[in-house]
Amino acid sequence: MAVKFFGQFLVEKGIVSREALLKAIELQEQKNLKFGEMALAMGYVTQDDITRAHHAQLSRDIKLGDLLVEIGILTLNQLNEIITRQKNNHLYIGEALVLVGALSNEQLQQHLDGFKADQAPYISDRVELPRGISNPEVWEMAADLTYKMITRVLGLPFRAGKCHTISTVATNFVMAAMDLSGEVDARFIISVSQELQKSVAKAILGEASVDNEPPEVLEDTVMEFVNVVCGNIAAKASQAGRIVNINPPVTIRPDVAGLAVPAGYTGLCFPILANEGETMQLVLFVKELGGKNL
Amino acid sequence: MKKVLVVDDSLSVARQLEKIISESGEFTCVGHAKNGAEAIKMNHAEDPDIICMDMNMPGMDGLTALRSLSMLDKEVKVVMVTSLGGVVDKFTEALKLGAKNVISKPFEADVVLKILRGL
Numbered sequence: 149m150a151v152k153f154f155g156q157f158l159v160e161k162g163i164v165s166r167e168a169l170l171k172a173i174e175l176q177e178q179k180n181l182k183f184g185e186m187a188l189a190m191g192y193v194t195q196d197d198i199t200r201a202h203h204a205q206l207s208r209d210i211k212l213g214d215l216l217v218e219i220g221i222l223t224l225n226q227l228n229e230i231i232t233r234q235k236n237n238h239l240y241i242g243e244a245l246v247l248v249g250a251l252s253n254e255q256l257q258q259h260l261d262g263f264k265a266d267q268a269p270y271i272s273d274r275v276e277l278p279r280g281i282s283n284p285e286v287w288e289m290a291a292d293l294t295y296k297m298i299t300r301v302l303g304l305p306f307r308a309g310k311c312h313t314i315s316t317v318a319t320n321f322v323m324a325a326m327d328l329s330g331e332v333d334a335r336f337i338i339s340v341s342q343e344l345q346k347s348v349a350k351a352i353l354g355e356a357s358v359d360n361e362p363p364e365v366l367e368d369t370v371m372e373f374v375n376v377v378c379g380n381i382a383a384k385a386s387q388a389g390r391i392v393n394i395n396p397p398v399t400i401r402p403d404v405a406g407l408a409v410p411a412g413y414t415g416l417c418f419p420i421l422a423n424e425g426e427t428m429q430l431v432l433f434v435k436e437l438g439g440k441n442l
Numbered sequence: 443m444k445k446v447l448v449v450d451d452s453l454s455v456a457r458q459l460e461k462i463i464s465e466s467g468e469f470t471c472v473g474h475a476k477n478g479a480e481a482i483k484m485n486h487a488e489d490p491d492i493i494c495m496d497m498n499m500p501g502m503d504g505l506t507a508l509r510s511l512s513m514l515d516k517e518v519k520v521v522m523v524t525s526l527g528g529v530v531d532k533f534t535e536a537l538k539l540g541a542k543n544v545i546s547k548p549f550e551a552d553v554v555l556k557i558l559r560g561l
Contacts, residue, residue: 387528
């Protein structure tokens, strides 16, 4: 029901043991050279170049390869050659499991088919964003995955409105947020009306009625939904080689004037049109290039 | 009956897990800790057989608590129950630190019980 990677799927299903998976991961770690290791192995850089570049990276948000090109140690052609060799020599987890004897080639193909079917509901569909947003592919995926989780986890029928930029988030009954960091800097917010909060709570708690639940439990269910969505966004991002870290969820309570988008951030609003008259929104505060942290 | 300790800062997740565990008739839930530090204290007090623990919690997170629990108690079996299960690095780190399995959120009752029975 969640975004998974192949090794996790196999362990969860009991197809391979955790010990076999760990052995395969260790083999991957030995075989799959990092960019700097590959550049060294190909003789394009020295250990001193790498150390110098790592030092420069402490004050710059830039990939090692791009930095090595920028300071004239690598040419663009060499950069591309290294990346291509990394890709061509990459040992995938399925192949590693075959090499450690945990699966045969036939079993690998059979379970890959099962894995693809399991993950099919999470294949990304296109979401259109306004132009000029940093890391648009991450936010398109985040919005798409949120929609899919509303369907699969909450079981709510809805229609997605067009994404637009905002300067203030309208206040709503419950607003739960999670900060995302790593290769991105953003705040993810879900706001729901009172009736939709009950729908969220029923789905998360698996109860037919939540009329007797205390307010803190009802509020917690919205935070947990945000946690589930953001964790799965981090998982999907990691499959694309991107690092997205999450923090524990919080609730925010703006006054009636609403919540202003902080300076240095772009506010993206994705209206979610659920039951008649009930409002739900996904809002993202995405850091602009050069913007200050939240 | 095997004793299970639930560790999650979310009240609703704790409720879900406690329900799955107690309704199974095979396990009994001995408590709910809200972060890693509470988990270590409750592990000492309640001596559970199994701990179902979240990763992303305020205060001491799940992986830090797992590292400590692995050193303090060689008997207890820890299963991580987390929305970060699909993040390869987090999953791998959990297994390397001694977690017996990692269950992704949202989870299904039959998957949780199948994994607990296999421990």
